[in-house]
Amino acid sequence: MPISKIGTITIGQAPRADITPILDAALPPHVTAVHSGILDGLSDEQIAARFPPGGGGEGEPVLTSRLLDGRAVVMGKAAVHRAVQLEIDRLATREGCQVVVLLCTGEFHGLECPPGAWLLEPDKVLLPALEALVGRRRAGVLVPLGSQVASEVEKWKGLQRAPVFAVASPYTAAEGEVAAAARTLVESGAEVILTDCMGYTAWHREVCRRETEVPVVLSNQFLADILKNML
Structure with a gap:
């Protein structure tokens, strides 16, 4: 079956004004996109509580992304990893996305996509x-x-x-x-x-x-x- 719907995941908040236009320009007319972010709808306080740098232990890698208002945020990688996996599952199963694209070049080991959907990981x-x-x-x-x-x-x-x-x-x-x-x-x-x-x-x-x-x-x-x- 031809691909007609994709989902994208930013580790910040969606839509990403800096990235979304580049991806949308690559889509043929028959393909629609659902853009989501693991920080969507969260306040600064909620982000700090759920994704604290170092929350995964001493020496934990950190990642940075962008909020809707253009501000940058720094987060602990372990919590980001868990949130990304949950969003992959949601886009593939509930939204019916046939391709899920991760908009982060960080290395995430062990991410999985439900059967029938493709997962496009930049680092791989x-x-x-x-x-x-x-x-x-x-x-x-x-x-x-x-x-x-x-x-x-x-x-x-x-x-x-x-x-x-x-x-x-x-x-x-x-x-x-x-x-x-x-x-x-x-x-x-x-x-x-x-x-x-x-x-x-x-x-x-x-x-x-x-x-x-x-x-x-x-x-x-x-x-x-x-x-x-x-x-």
């Missing part, structure tokens, strides 16, 4: 493709939080050459901060810049290109292109 789809794309070149990886760099080193260990990292939040960094991060990557030897967060947009890409003149790969656009080929 984009990572191998980007490793092949980069080849023997040195990649520069742009990440939102300094505290994520240690886990990023492990994530990108499959690259033929060790990557370099720089930090600039897609949600709070000013143009100067993004430009400085891009320059740092190239000065450290990067020949291509990979944006390791769905929140980086065409604006971030243009800032990086203007400062460095090296290719810049947007994770959200890459994912949209893959999704388009499925539908």
